Structures are given as C-alpha cells and as structure tokens.
Amino acid sequence: MAEQSELEKKILVVGGGRMGSAILNGWLQQGMxxxxxxxxxxxxxTLEGFKDKGVHTFQNVEEVPAGITFDVFLLALKPQVIIQQVTEFNRLISDSTCLVSVAAGIMVATLKQMLPNAKNVVRVMPNTPAMIGKGVMVGYSDKQAEFVKLIEGLFSTLGRFFWIADEQQMHAVTAISGSGPAYLFYFAQCFVESAKTLGLDENLAQELALETVIGAANLIEQSDDDVEILRKNVTSPNGTTQAGLEALMADSILKQLMEACCQQAAKRSVELS
Incomplete structure (x- = not known):
C-alpha cells in the first residue's frame, strides 16, 4: 500500500475512460x-459516478477553479486526443507538478513541447488488470530519481511496478504488458470456441475453458518453476496433452504469430510517437 503522504497528494486526472477510471478507482480503494x-x-x-464517491468533477478545463496547484497531473487520454487537445491543459500545470502520462507512444520530449509548463514528466505504461490490483506498470522519466517515491507510491497500489532507463524500450513494454491482456483474452475466446466444436454446450464450454485459463495463470504465479517446466510437467509421453501440443506447436506457427503480434504493436507505438 502507498504511504499516507502519497495518498494525500492533490491529483488532477484528465480522462476517465477505462484506464483512467481503473487507476482512479484503485487509488480510492487504497485509501486516497x-x-x-x-x-x-x-x-x-463517468463524472456522476466519481462525484458520488467524493471526487471533484468537471467537463472541461474552464470549469477547474483558478489558483489550484496540483502535485500530480495524470494524463489518461488516447494518444490521438492528446495531440489534438493537450495544449488547453497547460495552465493547470505548475513548476512543482509531476505530469504522468499513460498514453501509448507519446514521448516525454513531445509532452514537454506540447505543454511548456511541464518541467517534470513521467511516462507510465499500465495495463487493464490494474482494475483489480493485478496490473503491470512500467515507468520512465528523464528525471527518474526525483520521482521514484512519488510514482511508486501511487502505482504500486495497482500491481507490480518497474522502471526502465531507456525510453525507447517503452515501445516494447507497450507491445508486451500494455497490449498483452488483449492477446490473452483472444486466446481465451478461441479456447472457448474450440470447446464448443467438441460438442460441449455453450455454458459448460465457457466455464471449462476460462476456469482452466484462470487456474493455469494462478499456478504460474504461485509456482517456482518457469512456464516451460510447468508445460513439460503436465505433458505425459504419447498422451492427450502431447497430441494437442504437437498440433499447437506445429512448424512454430503459434510462436511466429505471437512474435508478429508483438512486433506490430511495438511498430504502432513507434508510429504514435
């Protein structure tokens, strides 16, 4: 849990979409x-929901009272929206404000150029499991040492937090942990559909497939063995699992598809930057 001093910072959140709301709800649940x-x-x-929880809510920049100094400015808009609208937020940033962007692709230098008042910028790439405190978050700042306690205090409440020293690595981070949940959701979707093709009714197919994915993920988390060992441990020679894996691993097609998937996501991150 974050230290009380971090939970009492005055924070401006711009963007209450899925990620912005996930982060905001995580902070509230941790006692902010x-x-x-x-x-x-x-x-x-969205505003009504958070207003009911005691959060100050506004539809636009003009509604925010003048003279308020924010310790943290969380920018949780889509990259395309940031490029179009971000300059209007400049007046809400002071020299002491830490601007935290969770937008894919937008570099620190670009943010500083668009928001001249932003002297202190940190990029954080979260993912949607942050909604349940199981997120993976990666941070980068060209002034990293100044914000370690602040950023870790805020984001470690939502899951695991890591720093990188090279901002270029954020493209790979985006492709793996940022976009990764969607890849696994699609695998689970395909697994459910495969269960149906074997003749299981829809409800049972969904329960068996999804609970298997959940159980296997929990086993990965709790086991000291890496995933290759776990796979080998449940693969009896000439058994049903081996037969299934031989089809899944044939010609390394799945491995190649995963590599292409991650490479395309990283490429798009570069394009957005």
Missing part, C-alpha cells in the same frame, strides 16, 4: 482522499 482528486472528462455518466 476523494476530495484530493479532480477529474476532467466529457462523459456525464
């Missing part, structure tokens, strides 16, 4: 004072 949080979002339903 709702009245210390200010949220800007165009969605009235």
């Amino acid at each position: 004072t709702p009245s210390s949080i200010y949220l800007i979002d165009r969605g009235l339903e």
Whole structure:
C-alpha cells in the first residue's frame, strides 16, 4: 500500500475512460482522499459516478477553479486526443507538478513541447488488470530519481511496478504488458470456441475453458518453476496433452504469430510517437 503522504497528494486526472477510471478507482480503494482528486472528462455518466464517491468533477478545463496547484497531473487520454487537445491543459500545470502520462507512444520530449509548463514528466505504461490490483506498470522519466517515491507510491497500489532507463524500450513494454491482456483474452475466446466444436454446450464450454485459463495463470504465479517446466510437467509421453501440443506447436506457427503480434504493436507505438 502507498504511504499516507502519497495518498494525500492533490491529483488532477484528465480522462476517465477505462484506464483512467481503473487507476482512479484503485487509488480510492487504497485509501486516497476523494476530495484530493479532480477529474476532467466529457462523459456525464463517468463524472456522476466519481462525484458520488467524493471526487471533484468537471467537463472541461474552464470549469477547474483558478489558483489550484496540483502535485500530480495524470494524463489518461488516447494518444490521438492528446495531440489534438493537450495544449488547453497547460495552465493547470505548475513548476512543482509531476505530469504522468499513460498514453501509448507519446514521448516525454513531445509532452514537454506540447505543454511548456511541464518541467517534470513521467511516462507510465499500465495495463487493464490494474482494475483489480493485478496490473503491470512500467515507468520512465528523464528525471527518474526525483520521482521514484512519488510514482511508486501511487502505482504500486495497482500491481507490480518497474522502471526502465531507456525510453525507447517503452515501445516494447507497450507491445508486451500494455497490449498483452488483449492477446490473452483472444486466446481465451478461441479456447472457448474450440470447446464448443467438441460438442460441449455453450455454458459448460465457457466455464471449462476460462476456469482452466484462470487456474493455469494462478499456478504460474504461485509456482517456482518457469512456464516451460510447468508445460513439460503436465505433458505425459504419447498422451492427450502431447497430441494437442504437437498440433499447437506445429512448424512454430503459434510462436511466429505471437512474435508478429508483438512486433506490430511495438511498430504502432513507434508510429504514435
């Protein structure tokens, strides 16, 4: 859990979409004072939900009272929206504000160029399991040492946090942990559909496939063995598992598809930068 001093920072969150809301809800669940949080979002339903929790809510920049100094400015908009709208937020940033961007691809130098008041910028790549405290977050800052305690205090409440020293690695991070949950969701979707083709009814197919994915993931987390050893441990020679794996691993097609998947995601991150 974050230290109380980190939970009492005055924070502005711009963007209450899936990721912004996941982070904000995680902070609230960990004891952050709702009245210390200010949220800007165009969605009235999103604003009403957080207003009911005690968060200050606004539909646009103009509604935010002048003179407020924010310790942290969390920029949780899509990259395309940031490029179009971000300059309007410049007045809400002071010399002491730490700007934290969770947008894929937008580099620190670009953020500083678009927001001249932002002297202190940290990029963080989270992923959606942060919604349940099981996220993986990776941070980068050209002034990393100054923000280690602040950023780790805020984001470690949502899962595991790591730093990188080279911002170029953020493209790979985005492709792996940032986009990775979607790849696994698609695998689970295909697994369910395969269960149906074997004649299981829809409900049972879903329960068996998804609970198997969940159980295997928990075993990975709790075991001291790496995933290759775990796979070999459940693969009896000439058994059913080996037969299935031989089809799955034939000609390394799945491995090649995974590599292509991650490479394309990283390439898109580069394009967005």
